[in-house]
Amino acid sequence: xxxxxxxxxxxxxxxxxxxxxxxxxxxxxxxxxxxxxxxxxxxxxxxxxxxxxxxxxxxxxxxxxxxxxxxxxxxxxxxxxxxx
Numbered sequence: 001x002x003x004x005x006x007x008x009x010x011x012x013x014x015x016x017x018x019x020x021x022x023x024x025x026x027x028x029x030x031x032x033x034x035x036x037x038x039x040x041x042x043x044x045x046x047x048x049x050x051x052x053x054x055x056x057x058x059x060x061x062x063x064x065x066x067x068x069x070x071x072x073x074x075x076x077x078x079x080x081x082x083x084x
Contacts, residue, residue: 001025004069005062005083008054010047014073022070026055035059037066 005012010028022037026047033045033052040056047055059066062083072078 002073002078004066005058007058008051010051010055012055012058014070016073016076018074022067024059024066024070026052037063037070 001013001015003011003013004024007026010026013025013027015025021043023034023043024037026033026035028047028051031045031047033047033055034043035041035055036043037059040059042052046052065083069078069083
């Protein structure tokens with residue numbers, strides 16, 4: 001599970017060969033949320049409200065790059081790397 005960013009202490013990961021729809025995993029202090037890359041909505045799980053808002057803002061600013069990395073990781077052409 002490549003980590004692609006750390007946002008205010010929240011680790012953002014994309015699992016290899018993960019299921020559709022395209023999403024990321026946001027992990028913080030024992031909590032995890034699956035967040036849609038396309039919409040920023042929580043698909044499953046939860047995070048503290050302030051942490052979720054920070055992740056959603058980061059995702060909105062980086063959506064195109066996150067979508068590209070999600071496709072590349074799923075296709076086995078990329079093993080991650082941090083998005084600044």
